[in-house]
Amino acid sequence: MKAENKLSKIVKKVTLLPKGWHASALSLVFGNVIKFAGTSKIRVEKLDFAGSKLSLKNHKRVQNHIGGIHAAAMALLGESATGFLIGMHVPDNRIPLLKNMNIDYVRRAAGDLTAVATLSDEQIKHIRDTEKGDISVPVVITDSEGNEPINAEFIWAWVPKKRGS
Structure with a gap:
């Protein structure tokens, strides 16, 4: 059974919409919450417990x-x-x-970009069972030609909320 939090509950509600609306609804929600992602018009193609797929068009x-x-x-x-x-x-x-991001720009990107991030079952268990920790989240970013213009590592941490917040 998958653990639920506010974000996963929102995603679950979006999946009740017709399938063709999922990406637009998720993108709208996240664009309103994470303003910079909304400004850049990042599109959430897929988001579930196993992984995410986001895209960014090469617009002005x-x-x-x-x-x-x-x-x-x-x-x-x-x-x-x-x-x-x-x-x-x-x-x-x-x-x-x-906590940290390491990015190597290895080639010029051609056209639009797609990012796919995944977590293993062991990583998910670590996130849920460890009160305070960090983890490297694998992500592959490809361009319109299928090349990987960057190699990236994103290390995320989590800490307990302070009481009263």
């Missing part, structure tokens, strides 16, 4: 000086894909925080 608001997706927007896509997935598992009495 996220472009760099050579017409590709800006380095910071690539980092935002990876952070969002890993952070939303971590958020599905961190209990409501804890706060998830990005």
